[in-house]
Amino acid sequence: MKKRYLAASTALIALLATGCGQEDTDANSSAEEEMVVPISVDLTVPESGEAGEAVHLSAAVTQGDEKVADADDVEYEIWEEGKKEDSWMVKSEQNTDGLYEAEATFEHDGLFHVQVHVTARDMHTMPMKEITIGEGAAEETGEAGHESGHGDHHGEHATEGFSMHFMEPDAVKANEPAMMMVHLQQDDQPLEGARVRLEVVVNDKSDAAQWVKLSEEKPGEYTGELTVDAIGKATVTVHVEDDEGLHEHESHELTISE
Template identity: 50%
Template sequence: MKKTIWTILVVLAMAILAACGSGDNNNTEQGSDNEEEELKAIEVDFDVPETAEAGETVNLQATVTYGDEKVTDAEEMEFEYWEKGNQDDSTMVESTNNGDGTYTAEVTFDQDGVYEIYAHTTARDMHTMPKKSITIGDGADSEAENSD
């Protein structure tokens, strides 16, 4: 009787070890796939001219990619801009989805200054917000004159 119980325990232990061993191999393979997925991130190539004149319409464009794939269905793609040093007084602008991975908006700056612009982008359960600057008119030079 003891020999039968002992044999059953040994067989069960071997079965459990075999199951754990094959599970490790599957997890390793799945881990590799997950690591490849984790290496991908959304990227935003954000185009803004360096300068423009007050009252001029400025085209903002962002190209959104995920790895080598262009993202044509971003959940969010908005531009936020404000005059440098005055981020509390920012303006949000919805972009137009062009269906080819590019998102565009038009903005007009009413006065000279240096403006900061974020491209708020959410896609593939990730969020990024690259920032660029644009100088309108004389930019910081007119700010320095006004502060004197």
């Protein structure tokens, strides 16, 4: 009888030890997964420049102490103050490990925004700086921006430090699902826990607007599928809200083909 009790006790101790060991392993694995070091971007943009002359832009991408030489995409988006809808993109080149450089030329004087979009190691960040070209913005520029009706509707956001990047798909075809992706940041950090919806109006038929709810797959990255049943032009308005009172929106145009 004593031998039976001894065997049972030994088995129980072994089982408990195995369970504790498994819990420790799971805890260590979870801790390792949570300790992902975010990428960091040091964006360098001159404070001023001259119209018609090339301006050098650079973005140093790191992860901890490591230079990130394998970024998936580094692209500069540039627009004049109050004219986000007319922004243009400039591709970068990596001439030194982790340093992604580009040149931009501005056609006229004004105040411009330079935002670099960096996608690397399953993370996305998009710091932004300003540059004054020539004499800077004319006094009436701000008023003209409001009179044009664009305002924050196209991306001049009211919330300080808020940034949005709508990843426009390469092609959208009628009756085929297309992946929509939006990156959000607040004070250069991923904006998590937001409520993000797309309002889609095809061929100006606002009474038949389609709504698509996006889900947060990664910190600050929201995705969802959109299917449109007609060819033509679609206006996609991204609506962003959170529990802190944030309410921003931004519109983009898509072409729907056969």
